[in-house]
Amino acid sequence: MCSAITGNLITEWQLKHGVSDEALLEFYKLFQPNGTPHDDGKSESATSKACELMSAKYGARLWRNNSGATKDENGRMIRYGLGNTSKRINDVMKSSDYIGFVPRLITPEMVGTRIAQFMALEMKKPNWKLIPSDKRGQAQANFGSIVSNGGGIFSFISAPEQFMEIMNNVK
DSSP, rough: OOOGGGTTTHHHHHHHHTTOHHHHHHHHHTOOOOOOOTTOOHHHHHHHHHHHHHHHHHHHEEEOOOHHHEEESOEEEEEETTTOOOOOHHOOOOOOOOOEEEEEEEOOGGGTOOEEEEEEEEEEOOOOOOOOOOOOHHHHHHHHHHHHHHHHEEEESHHHHHHHHHHHHHO
């Protein structure tokens, strides 16, 4: 089993259920960016800004979700960011760079009302790939699994075209 990623929820689940490394790697690929990097090799920041601007075209709303911890003037640890409630939790689950929603039209049996579907996007530099030894990426994928399993939209994004593809597939 993937010993390089010990100590995270996915590895514990893998061991508990006897999931092979091949199956786990196939699972990781579900979260891989599938677009091409910026032609000019721009940074994660450039991708973030482009996606922020494009989100309005699709009626989506995205907010930057800064996450971290610092000590206040009395030495108390102050944590900020979605889900960053303790170091223990933050070691295995890190919320995405952008949190937001996509408006969705409910089917006729729900009388045509609209809902806001939760969306979490983790911005990455061009050519980034999720690998078993990337503990931060694994923790971000854990958060993504929670979002996806709850009916939300989650993706790692390394190019604006990937965001456009997601939004064009939202129905």
